[in-house]
Each structure stands twice: as structure tokens, then as C-alpha cells.
Amino acid sequence: MNFASKYVYDGNQDEYEYVSDDEYHAQLSVSDCSSDEEEPQVSQAAASSLKPENDKPKSFLERMKASLKLKKKTKKKDLDQQKDVNQRKGVRERRKHHWQRRRDETANAMDQRNLSSHPEGKRRFKKADTNVVSVTLNTLKDPSNMHAGDAVKCGGTGCKAIMSHLSKLTAGVSGKVWVCEFCGCNNEVDVEDGEIPAVEDVTFLLEAGLSTETAGTSGQDESIVVFCIDVSGSMGKSFEIPGRVHLRGFHSDGSADDRDVTHVTSLQAVKAAVDKQLEDLAKDHPNRRVAVIAFSDQLLVMGDGTTSQRTIFGHTLNDFKQLEMIGSELALPKPIKGTQHSLSKEIMKLYPTGFTALGPSIVVALGLASRYSGSKIILCTDGLANVGIGKLNSLSSISEENITFYNDIGEKAVEKGVSISVITIKCAETRLVQLGKLADLTSGQVNHVDPMKLTEEFSNILADRIIATNVTATFILHKNLVFLEEDTKEYVIVKNIGNATMETEITFKYGKKGTADTSEKKQEKEECSKGAMATNANQSSIDQSSTDTGATSGKSPTDTGATSDTAPTELPFQLQLEYIDTDGTKALRVLTQKRPVTQDRALAEEYLNLEVLGPYAAQACANLALRGEYSQSHGMALMNQRLAWRNTREHGQRSERKKYNKIFSKIRSVDQHVTSHQRNERSRFGRSYSDSEDEEDLQQSNASSQRKSRISKSKKRQQRTDEYTDEMASDVYNVKNMSSNAMLL
Numbered sequence: 001m002n003f004a005s006k007y008v009y010d011g012n013q014d015e016y017e018y019v020s021d022d023e024y025h026a027q028l029s030v031s032d033c034s035s036d037e038e039e040p041q042v043s044q045a046a047a048s049s050l051k052p053e054n055d056k057p058k059s060f061l062e063r064m065k066a067s068l069k070l071k072k073k074t075k076k077k078d079l080d081q082q083k084d085v086n087q088r089k090g091v092r093e094r095r096k097h098h099w100q101r102r103r104d105e106t107a108n109a110m111d112q113r114n115l116s117s118h119p120e121g122k123r124r125f126k127k128a129d130t131n132v133v134s135v136t137l138n139t140l141k142d143p144s145n146m147h148a149g150d151a152v153k154c155g156g157t158g159c160k161a162i163m164s165h166l167s168k169l170t171a172g173v174s175g176k177v178w179v180c181e182f183c184g185c186n187n188e189v190d191v192e193d194g195e196i197p198a199v200e201d202v203t204f205l206l207e208a209g210l211s212t213e214t215a216g217t218s219g220q221d222e223s224i225v226v227f228c229i230d231v232s233g234s235m236g237k238s239f240e241i242p243g244r245v246h247l248r249g250f251h252s253d254g255s256a257d258d259r260d261v262t263h264v265t266s267l268q269a270v271k272a273a274v275d276k277q278l279e280d281l282a283k284d285h286p287n288r289r290v291a292v293i294a295f296s297d298q299l300l301v302m303g304d305g306t307t308s309q310r311t312i313f314g315h316t317l318n319d320f321k322q323l324e325m326i327g328s329e330l331a332l333p334k335p336i337k338g339t340q341h342s343l344s345k346e347i348m349k350l351y352p353t354g355f356t357a358l359g360p361s362i363v364v365a366l367g368l369a370s371r372y373s374g375s376k377i378i379l380c381t382d383g384l385a386n387v388g389i390g391k392l393n394s395l396s397s398i399s400e401e402n403i404t405f406y407n408d409i410g411e412k413a414v415e416k417g418v419s420i421s422v423i424t425i426k427c428a429e430t431r432l433v434q435l436g437k438l439a440d441l442t443s444g445q446v447n448h449v450d451p452m453k454l455t456e457e458f459s460n461i462l463a464d465r466i467i468a469t470n471v472t473a474t475f476i477l478h479k480n481l482v483f484l485e486e487d488t489k490e491y492v493i494v495k496n497i498g499n500a501t502m503e504t505e506i507t508f509k510y511g512k513k514g515t516a517d518t519s520e521k522k523q524e525k526e527e528c529s530k531g532a533m534a535t536n537a538n539q540s541s542i543d544q545s546s547t548d549t550g551a552t553s554g555k556s557p558t559d560t561g562a563t564s565d566t567a568p569t570e571l572p573f574q575l576q577l578e579y580i581d582t583d584g585t586k587a588l589r590v591l592t593q594k595r596p597v598t599q600d601r602a603l604a605e606e607y608l609n610l611e612v613l614g615p616y617a618a619q620a621c622a623n624l625a626l627r628g629e630y631s632q633s634h635g636m637a638l639m640n641q642r643l644a645w646r647n648t649r650e651h652g653q654r655s656e657r658k659k660y661n662k663i664f665s666k667i668r669s670v671d672q673h674v675t676s677h678q679r680n681e682r683s684r685f686g687r688s689y690s691d692s693e694d695e696e697d698l699q700q701s702n703a704s705s706q707r708k709s710r711i712s713k714s715k716k717r718q719q720r721t722d723e724y725t726d727e728m729a730s731d732v733y734n735v736k737n738m739s740s741n742a743m744l745l
């Protein structure tokens, strides 16, 4: 459990910041270089004169790779840039945003403008703060202190807290009483002092592994890898690569011409890359089991290459249940060490033809892979799914059913501990925004790649091991706090994570409970005292001072209005992770911590941890972008950038500024897509779908306007999802699932 600040910020919920039109219409400006200077701002005039076509952002991966290549050149470039910067210093000062100026500068600037227009613009967004927690699931790789005995749960309605090292037992009327640190409920408990966990991080064993599923009886990794390979006609399209390239499995047939280029088809590239993986797996993981399913108009189920192949076609391709059954009844692939050569030979025989029965291939693959938790499906395609279930071909005919298909498959896979990775080959659109859900839900990877980069991507996917499955995270706050930006507005949240890899990181945003919720609180309190006893036990410092305790100890309910001077000085946080490890053992990890509270925003910001704020901001921006909430996504990026900027400029060391640059240049890769799409909308329709968004979001006073805005929101979302390019989908999914380590690369 990592906190974005040492302090819990107990601030006003309605703090807003204003964004000028210039800034709103420009992309996030973060310098890529390690220099402290921001890159020059693009003026509004310049920004709007850019044609959308020319404005197409480069893919995130492309830029990552380019930046690696350019690394050597950067030093010189830095110097040049610095010179440039110095020359334009005067100009640059004026181009700074108001929030980047020092206070005296701001006053000056406002004087100069004579306040003829609102200096801060008309758009406002909720000010970002440091109330963020992140959890890196690689902690599940090694269990913490095993705690003998069962977890003791709080009986308060809706509260799921477990007795922890923070808990204190007191004598009640008829036994021992534990006053929950989170909800304030009195629980009569039958435990000895020694049974209370002594440390903040404990693991409870729920169910010992009966069968070591993934590890197998041999103790070695026996999980299944299913390659679903697109062999539709489009895979036969050839592309030109410079130089004379010799692909595995292909004899030089003189296709390299005088211009010293080689013509390669996508399928040839895929075959060569899969073949290389078979070889590597046989060498490094000889007991893993590999199967191949090729799809075009029909499915060619090749299995492990040593058994007879099976063809599936016609009506069966529309029958989910039957496809699933076929998959689950397929012979279990034998370990790769014995099948590599025959499988490789079969793969080389594949040729491109017909359409793309992508959906059915995934269903069969899942049926097969479900037998071992920790198994992987790798889908490799270059075209739109257009045969059988899960069709995505023509916009008007994508039914609700075909869209939920990908959600359903993802959820089924997670249940079985199977991850699905999606690789799309650059050159055609595949509606990666839909396909990507498979990977997003199952902790797989999304890649939109050049065919010659396939080997690299396959290796990355196979190396990304699943360390725990069926992971559920329950996060509990003190009941005066609530989760923000989530479906629930409660102090307890349960998130179904599914598969965890070393890179999996989840984030939570919390805040102070709004005053409007007090009646709800009262009701909870009543239910709580019904379930538990009404003793007047000595309570922990937190509860003594908390407003709810005030109510039970005789104050009138109107006093729950809470005066700030009685607010708790420390608040507890608890994270519970229930999971199944690679040995099939079901366990519950419980982490509990206390954090001091401050009402001083500057103090909370002084202790900002960018490695927590970064992944949170990235996930939040990407989630909003996927929901088609472009202006909110852009606003989220801007507000968090300002927060990080304030910190790194006022307190930060040089190393922190570097972190800031790295993190926000990743976030920018989402923001670039978002803002350029909005610009594109404006250039086509004269306005962006979300131009009236602020009003919608801020003034949902009556039911009819709420309904209206819901309709327009779903319409907007539909429109925008339809226009999602594979490039954008790939960048957004990648940033959404980026760990803090990856953000700092």
C-alpha cells in the first residue's frame, strides 16, 4: 500500500482550478528532455491552424523507441535547446500558464491585461490533490507473515474490516469488545490479545492448494499457451522491408530485388515469430504445453501438432456453447519439448485465405486453456473479426451482443486464471478498442506492432508471468472518507482484479465525505448498533474524536455536523487481497496502516509521491478516454500535472523533476490522442461532442436534465468509440496498465 502523500488531506471537496482556452485547446506540454524548462507553449492560433491529418500523434511505442535511439544525440540537442530557450526567454515568460508563474508575476500579468477578460479562462476542473493510494500486486509473489487462526471481521453493516495490529480490545459488559477503527462499531469478540495480528502486513491461509495446478505434479510450469493465428486473406498482403531479410522457415526465393528490399507477408512474419517462440519455450520451459488455432473462414484447430487436426465451420461458428465444449474436450497438448518439431512443421504449412473468424477462435482457445490456471492465449490478427460470433466488421451492424461478447470472454478467462494478449499488425484497423478489452480484463498485453517486431512482443508476453489468479481487492477507509471516481460512494470498495502479474498496479482515489451524506451515515449507525452491542467501551483515539462516536455517547444527532477541531488526527486504511497463488493455495493478505491528517494542502503536497500519483493519473485519464469523456480526461491530465508541477518546482530535487517529465510524457501520449480527436471533431462539426460537457457535469439539477445528459453522454461515447483508431486504443490501454516502474522508463 503506497500513499501519494505522507498526509491525508482533509480539505474542501469543492476546490476548482480554471483553465484558459489556450491551455485547454493545446496538448499537455511536458518537456521530454531532462531540462527543467517546459517546452514552448503552442499558441491557440498555431494550434487551431494545425490540420487534424498532420496532427496525428505518433504511436506511444514508436516514440519510446525513437527516444531510446535518440538518447545519444540528446546531450547535444539539450545544449542547443538551452541556447534556444535563452534566446527566447522574454517570449517564453509571456507564454507560461498562469499557474506556472510566481505569485508576484501573476499579479503583474493581471495588471498588464487590465482584466479585460477573465485571465484564467472559463473552464474549471476539480483541483487535484494527494489523496491517492496505489497497490503493486507483485507483493503477492511472496506471502507476508502467516497468521495462525482466522481473520476476525467487523460486524458493522457494510464494513468489511478485519482486526489488525491497530485494533485494541477492551472489557465490555459480557466479554471483550473490539471497536472497529473504520466504522466505529462495537464488536463482541472471543479472542486473546495474542491472537491480534502484531504487524501491519499479515497473510491468512484460506485453503491449502489441493492440486498444484499450474506447477503440475513435477513442480514445473505446465501451463498452456494457445496461439490464435489469423490466416485470413489480408495476412497475405506483402510489405517491403529494407535489406535482404531471411525469415525463419523461408528460403530465399529471390524476392529481394535490386533495390535491396525484401517482400514479406504478415503471415510469413507471424509464422517465423511463432516458430521462434516454440524453440525458446522448448528450451526454457520444456513442460509448458503449446497449441495453435488458425482462423480464416473456418477454424483449423491444430492442437499440439501431433494429433489429427480438426476443422470447425458453418453454423458452429455462431454457437458459443458448442465452441466452448469443443475447446474443453480437445486433447490436452503434450509438453512442448516433445511437440516442437511437428508443431513447427504444421505452422509452416499455413497459407492466407478468406475471412476472419476471430471470435470463435478465442472461444475454442479459452475452452482449451481453462484447464490450467496461469495459461495464456495470444491472439495475433490484422483484420476485423467478420465471421461467427464477436463480429466487428461493419459499424452499423455491431450489435450490443457482439460488443458484450468481448467483455464476457474476458470475464470467463479471468475466472479461470487465463490471460489473453492481443497483437494487431499495423496496416489495417481491427477495432482494437473492442479487442483490447480481452487483454485489459485479463491482465494480458495489447500491442499494435510492425510485423517484424512480432518476435519481441511474443517474448514479452510469454515472460510476463501470472503470479496470482482470482485476485479480489477490498479497500477500507475510515467511514468519514469515501472513494471518489468510482461507482460506489462508500468507504468500502471491492474490486475484482482477476489475474495479477509482476506489473499489475491498482490505484484508489479517496476524499472527505460530503456533508450531504450525513443522513445516510446516521442510518448506518443505527443498523450498526442493532447488530453489535451498545457498550460504552473505551475507544481508540480515532473513534473518540470522530463525529459518529459523538452521536452514540449522548450528543444530539445534529452535532454530527462535525467541527473541524474535533476531526481525527490519524486515519486508518486497510487493504485486503484475496487470491490464489501459483500452487493453488487460496490466501488472504491484509495490510493495515495509519496516516496523519492535515488540513494544510501545502503540507500534503510537500510530501507528494510521484510514483503513486503518476500511475493514478495515467489510469484515470485512460479510463476517461476509453469512456469517451475526452474533456474530463484532458482536465484530469492538466490538474494532476499542475499538482506535480507545483511540487517538483517548489520542493523537488532535480531527480523529482526528471520523474515528473517522464511520467507526464507518458500521460501525454493519451492526452495527445484525446485533444487531437476533439480538434478533429471541431474541424468537422464546428464543435466538439464535449463542448458543453462542463455545464452538463456541473448543473445536473433536475431529473430531466440528468436524463438528457445521460443520453447525450452515451451517444457521445458511441460516436467516439466508433472513431477510435487501433493506434489510439493501443496507447490508451498501454498507459492504463502501466506500472510505476514502466512510467519512469
Ligand SMILES: [Zn+2]
Pocket (backbone or CB within 6 Å): 154, 155, 156, 159, 160, 161, 180, 181, 182, 183, 184, 185
Ligand atoms: Zn467496522
